[in-house]
Amino acid sequence: MVKLTARHVENVAPERKERILWDDDLSGFGLRSYPSGRKVYIVQYKLHGRTRRKTLGKHGVVTADEARRGAKLVQADVARGADPSAERKARLRSPTIKALGERFLKEHVALHCKPTTLYDYRNLLRGVVNPVLGGIKVSEITFADIQTFHLKRRDTPYQANRGVMVLSKMLNLAEDWGLRAMNTNPTRRLKRYPEVEKKRYLDDSEQERLGSVLANMLASGEITRYVFAAFYLLLLTGCRLGEIQKLKWDYVTRTHLELPDSKTGRRRIPLPREGRALIDTLERREGNPYVILGGHGTGHYNDLQKPWRKIRARAGLEDVRLHDLRHTYASVAVMNGIDPFTLKEILGHKNLSTTLRYVHLSDDAVQKAAGQIANRLAATLGSVA
Structure with a gap:
């Protein structure tokens, strides 16, 4: 054993x-010498036996x-309970975000989600996430990487947010999988x-236009009876x-x-007489x-x-x-007195909050309701003129 100096x-x-030549001044610090003449500095330590x-x-x-200073830093990390060698090997074995995405789709989404969700997630990963983050190691991806990805997609905020949502699910599973x-x-x-939030529904006149266009296009043969139905x-x-x-x-x-x-699972949807007659x-x-x-x-x-x-263009919609x-x-439904709880069951929503997001009352209905409230209060308060 000798002191490993540059000259030596x-x-x-x-x-x-x-x-391997071991340093006599710093325990565990050594030089590995190969027959080819290559020389590499190493540090040896013991952890958990x-x-x-x-x-x-x-x-x-x-x-x-x-190298000597590096060996001391490694020994200090080991004294704090770290395992630098294992951490390096884990980084080398770490899959990329792209590889994690494939495993996520195969071992999680395909088993626990609907086919449509699998389809959407696969397209989101391939078209949105992987082009920016796909090559980064799972163990090395940082907040700054996620932030950069999100910023690049700022012109399509919905896609940017959904990309981060899928990444969040993937990286939570990466923790569970020991990655x-x-x-x-x-x-x-x-x-x-x-x-x-896109709040759009057809008012009465728009419904009439749509119905007229559908009937005309059916009569002219531009759409089939099945499309019409x-x-x-x-x-x-x-x-x-x-x-x-x-539908089968x-x-x-x-x-x-x-x-x-x-x-949302098994559903029993009311079929009105008009719908049944159309199906017949x-x-x-x-x-x-x-x-x-x-x-x-x-x-x-x-x-x-x-x-x-083609139909909506013809109808001006x-x-x-x-x-x-x-x-x-x-x-x-709501404008005709159907309460949200009943509507929730008809639409097959799990949560009432989802149903309430679907309910968009027309300006006339809101104005009428506000007028009824004001009339009731005015009657109680007395004349304001």
Whole structure:
């Protein structure tokens, strides 16, 4: 054993076998010498009864004095309970955000979420998250990385917020899976962008225009009877798009749509007489279980968004999304005296707060209600003139 100085290390000659020279001044500090002539500084320490070694750097890149200082720092970390060697190996084995996303989809989302959620998350990761963060190691991603990603997507706040939401779920699971230290999720303190809630429903005149356009396009052959029925059923039942698009004959009774599975689980949806009469006009296709049929095959009509874009343009409703038909159903229900608790059951919401977000009363209805309140108070207070 000798003191590993720069001069001594320079004079160490390679031998036929790899060997370690230990420093006689700093216990655990050593030089590994290879037959090739390569020399590497190391530090050896013991933790929990196990001996470990950590590489400090190659001689020539790191000086003997720098390596000695590095060895002391490692020993100080070990004295505080850290394991520098294991931490380095963990960083090297750490998957990237892209790899974590694939595992997240396969081992969590596919098992615990709806297929539509899996589809949405996969697209969000591939198109939004991975191009910015996909190559970063899970163990090394920081708040600054998340903040940079969020800022780059500021022009699309909804996507930016959803990207952070999915990252938060992924990194929580990374902690559970031992890929990050517990309680280190860097998304927690990020402030999300405000999102302007889209409040859109069809008033009476717009409903009339839509009905007229649907009838004219059906008569001219621009849309099929199945497409016509799909949009009418969305309005008459308040269903989600997928619930009508993928509706099967086995789910249809005289008075209800009995869905074995939906976004919120099993649903029993009231089917009004008008809806049942409309369904009765649709022809079945042998071997095809679906109500809303496409041009051929055994599946359902695949893309109702395409005819909807043409229909809404013809009706002068370019800003109306298909989901706004569900909003319209909820608004009409409330304006006709249906209480939110009953509406919650009809729409299949888990929480009343979700139902209340769907309820958009018209200006006339609000004005009328405000007038009734003011009249009652004025009658009690007396004349103000």
